[in-house]
Amino acid sequence: MKQSHVFRSGLLGLSFILLVVALYLIFIYVPTEKTMGIVQRIFYFHVPVAWVAFLAFFIVFLGSILYLWKRQSKWDVIASSSAEVGIVFTTLVLITGSIWAKPIWGVWWTWDARLTTSLVLWLIYVAYLIVRSYATEEQRGARFAAIVGIVGFIDVPIVALAITLWRTQHPGPVIFQGGLAPPMLLTLLVCLAAFTTLYCLLLIQRVSMKNDEGEIKRLKELCSWGCD
Amino acid sequence: MSFWRNVIAITWKDALSQMRTKELVSSVLVFTLLVIVIFNFAFGASQETMRLVAPGILWVTFAFAGVLSLNHSFILEKEEGCLEGLMVCPISREVIYVGKMLGSLLFMLIIEAIALPIFAFLFNLILSLQLVVITVLTTVGFVAVGTLFSALAVNTRAREMVLPILFLPIVVPIIICAVRASGLALSGEPWGSLSSWLQIIGAFDVIFLVVSFLIFAFVIEE
Numbered sequence: 346m347k348q349s350h351v352f353r354s355g356l357l358g359l360s361f362i363l364l365v366v367a368l369y370l371i372f373i374y375v376p377t378e379k380t381m382g383i384v385q386r387i388f389y390f391h392v393p394v395a396w397v398a399f400l401a402f403f404i405v406f407l408g409s410i411l412y413l414w415k416r417q418s419k420w421d422v423i424a425s426s427s428a429e430v431g432i433v434f435t436t437l438v439l440i441t442g443s444i445w446a447k448p449i450w451g452v453w454w455t456w457d458a459r460l461t462t463s464l465v466l467w468l469i470y471v472a473y474l475i476v477r478s479y480a481t482e483e484q485r486g487a488r489f490a491a492i493v494g495i496v497g498f499i500d501v502p503i504v505a506l507a508i509t510l511w512r513t514q515h516p517g518p519v520i521f522q523g524g525l526a527p528p529m530l531l532t533l534l535v536c537l538a539a540f541t542t543l544y545c546l547l548l549i550q551r552v553s554m555k556n557d558e559g560e561i562k563r564l565k566e567l568c569s570w571g572c573d
Numbered sequence: 574m575s576f577w578r579n580v581i582a583i584t585w586k587d588a589l590s591q592m593r594t595k596e597l598v599s600s601v602l603v604f605t606l607l608v609i610v611i612f613n614f615a616f617g618a619s620q621e622t623m624r625l626v627a628p629g630i631l632w633v634t635f636a637f638a639g640v641l642s643l644n645h646s647f648i649l650e651k652e653e654g655c656l657e658g659l660m661v662c663p664i665s666r667e668v669i670y671v672g673k674m675l676g677s678l679l680f681m682l683i684i685e686a687i688a689l690p691i692f693a694f695l696f697n698l699i700l701s702l703q704l705v706v707i708t709v710l711t712t713v714g715f716v717a718v719g720t721l722f723s724a725l726a727v728n729t730r731a732r733e734m735v736l737p738i739l740f741l742p743i744v745v746p747i748i749i750c751a752v753r754a755s756g757l758a759l760s761g762e763p764w765g766s767l768s769s770w771l772q773i774i775g776a777f778d779v780i781f782l783v784v785s786f787l788i789f790a791f792v793i794e795e
Contacts (some may be wrong), residue, residue: 381670413791468742479729492788493739496718500743500786507746507773511753515668 349553356546363539367369367492370532378529384448389532391441393540395435397461401431401544402470407495409537412487418559421487424494426551428473430544435467458512582648588679590649598683601642605688608634609695609775620697627696628755629662632748634692635708636715638735643719644711646677647727656793666790674720674785681712702765703758711751714780718743721785724792750774 371389408424411417429450442460443453454460475546525533539554591597612630616622650673659669685708693700710762719740725736754770 413788419582465742467747472742476725476729476735479731481728481730481733485728488791488794489729492721492725492791495788496721496743496781500746501778502625503746503773503777503780507749510769511749528711 350428353546353549353553354415356542356549360539360542360546363542367539370535374527375532376526378513379556384445384573386484387441387445389536391445394441396437396537397433397540397544398434398463398466400541400549401427401434402466402501404548405431405470405473405494406498410497412491413495416524418425419486422552422555422559424550425474425477425487425490426548426555428490428494429551432467432474434544435470438463439467445488446457456512458484458505458509461508461534463499463511465504465508466501469493469500473497474573499566576665576668580672580675583659583669584675585680586671587644587646587676591680592711597642599678601638602687605634605638605684608637608689609688609692613695623696624698624759627692627698628752628759630696631692631755632711632752633690635681635685635754636689636741636744636748639681639712639715639719640705640740642680642742643716643723644726644733646720646724646737647674648678648732651727660793666793667786669793670720670724670786670789673724674716674782677716677720680711681716682709685712698759701758701761703764704755705765707751707754707758707771707774709769709779710774710778711747714747714774714781715744717778717781717785721789721792724789725730728792736760747774747777750777 367389371386375386375389377383378388404427405424408420408427412420412424432544439460442463446460447453473490476493477486477490480489609630612633613623616626616630618705649716650659659707660666687707689700689704692698719736720738722739722743726732726739729735750770750773754767754774757767
């Protein structure tokens with residue numbers, strides 16, 4: 346118990362430091378991009394957030410398979426916590442993407458391949474949470490959600506493929522030609538590390554919260570059974 | 574071999590119960606017709622716009638009709654206690670999946686076989702073999718995922734609500750491909766230009782038939 350607390354505090358400290366460093370790099374260190382200007386700095390936020398969202402859904406996929414296979418509720422707790430964090434990060438991807446799109450493309454939203462894929466992804470995992478909440482009992486909800494978690498993740502590459510093929514029929518906006526300049530790459534990597542650490546922290550926090558909820562529920566049941 | 578004999582028994586049971594009542598076929602058909610008519614109002618009736626939006630209308634209609642009929646596929650089983658009966662039968666869960674899937678496929682293909690000519694008639698379009706192939710392939714994808722989710726949705730509280738919420742985002746890729754391929758087919762393009770779309774639909778069908786087959790047993794466990 347004590348050990349996990351120390352670990353969590355360490356993770357909190359680490360992600361705090363990394364995020365502060367990331368902010369410094371984004372707003373002070375890294376040079377402004379030539380064609381897009383100041384707004385391009387949102388890139389260092391947008392890309393890591395998208396990466397974390399994808400990582401989170403991959404964890405949902407793994408957790409779902411392990412839950413169906415082993416039937417230990419800890420896998421379900423991990424999967425559902427990761428799905429919640431993933432939805433938050435996908436929402437952030439959509440929001441930062443829109444903020445970036447407005448000055449560059451002139452519109453908040455365009456049915457660009459990546460944007461559309463993110464939106465479909467968001468819808469699939471919202472369905473994941475809805476199924477769980479509509480189930481009549483907890484275990485059944487966990488099982489149903491696991492099925493959606495597996496099917497949804499397998500669907501993602503097909504969605505991306507279909508939407509890319511659909512959109513590349515029209516000339517699409519080019520985001521980057523050629524590689525990133527070294528300072529930009531460094532900033533991106535630090536931001537990736539910062540957000541990945543933040544994800545781990547959020548996931549662990551949510552898992553322990555869910556475990557506590559389960560424990561309280563169990564104690565309550567025990568208590569009401571004892572009182573009667 | 575007994576696998577397929579059991580599968581066909583389940584599919585036959587579904588077909589028989591549909592033929593006896595004819596309730597679902599007629600209501601889904603009327604629904605399909607209504608959706609097409611209402612879209613006609615939504616987009617204005619000029620010949621030009623219709624040619625442009627017809628493939629979209631067709632696939633939105635079929636997706637909705639799919640949700641409607643797939644929802645029913647397991648609700649009937651549940652209400653009459655038939656699902657329990659199937660589950661105590663000495664057959665594997667996979668047999669139930671394939672049987673129900675084929676039943677829904679048959680049902681939807683019948684609906685589409687009637688709706689497609691009506692659609693072509695109303696919008697002045699010419700049906701081609703290409704359109705038939707696209708329809709069959711996409712419908713296989715619909716029922717492959719739909720049967721899995723229908724069995725899942727029927728065991729939740731708001732069961733009619735859950736299926737579309739699950740089903741529609743998952744079938745997005747094949748709806749995109751079907752709309753695109755139908756558009757090309759209706760404007761008389763050769764097979765070659767359709768192939769990349771058909772390939773994605775085919776890949777989707779194969780992947781989700783296998784995945785659903787493998788995990789169906791987890792849906793109807795108790």
